[in-house]
Amino acid sequence: MDVALEKRQVERAYDFYAPVYDFVFDWIFAPGRSAAIAELRVEPTDSVLEIGIGTGLNLPLYPEGVRLTGIDLSEEMLDKAIERVLELGMPNVTLKVMDATSMDFADNEFDKAVATYTISAVPDPIAVLREMRRVVKPGGALVVLNHFRSERRLAGRFEDLVAPVCTRLGWKSNLAMAPLLSRVGLVAEEVRKVNMFNGWRLLRCVNRK
Template sequence: MMDYETINRAYAILSPVYDFLFDKIFYPGRVAAVDLLEIRPGNRVLEVGVGTGLNLPLYSRDCNVTGIDISKEMLRKAEERVLTLGMVNTKLMVMDGSKLAFPDDSFDRVIATYVISAVPDPVKTLLEMRRVCKPSGHLVILNHFKSENPVIGMFERLLAPVCTKIGFNTELKLMPLLERVALSPDQMHRVNLMNGWRLVRCINP
């Protein structure tokens, strides 16, 4: 399991180059993920692990967006983006996704893109996302999960020690994770390069 120190260290180093490395390559998934939220005017949207805020320009201006992240360095970049884009509907906060400081049922939509394998405790984080999402609200997760293909799975296992050092867990499996938090997918898609990332929407029970 990854610890907070490793994650904070990894993203402090990555933050200046994060957009350069991850903007273009992960863009198709971002657009599809925000589309799946089906945001309605006035909706309250929570983005967990908002990072440098690459998704922020994709949200409509008639909803209220709260972005949280554990890394101050990543959030600093997101703040610059919010200022540059004049996104007055967006609030950013340093917060741990596994201990969200919001009351139950606070948000209509909750999203985490490229995050769930980058947190120390994916189960707790998803349970928190569920807790703060209203009943019938949309929960959207976009991530790379461990492949069911044994050959790719073997490469992922080989890469695991390196990936852990830079803050990614390559061993996370989608369906067992969803089962542990009692969520079932309402929509599932494969996105990005070689369809290697999974986009999942669950309707909060």
């Protein structure tokens, strides 16, 4: 697979979606979002990293004064997040254009990291999870909210069938959860099904390293 080519596709796709993203996706994904940010259990002293923060739809869900860094590949998505930070008046939020597969952060820089609906939208999810592990302190929380390939036979096959189209649209429909976690040495301490039809999974992992 040509990861570089896919990365350009993803970037272009989300630059294109940015003006309509909130309108189309907010209501479908909202319940999972609230659950994911609650699952981070943010303490006042925590520094939190949000991967693929997009237009910043999670921003209003964080506790007041949160020390948050958000990164995204798409400048257009991030511009919307900047507007939201200004509207909400969040002085401790930093936003950066950055590729989550090679982050410009030191090892163990953050207490916690979260990625909502992002892991299947990146060309190389293994590299992203490895980077999340690298930049989060030992014992810190990694929270991932995503659609993963269904364990039901027919649904899984259908997701395989539509995968080429979905990849062109900017996400993977058939990302399998268990092999992904095992490749990066993560064990989910909690897995919860969320959103419409329980079609998305919310994972909380402890960064054991």
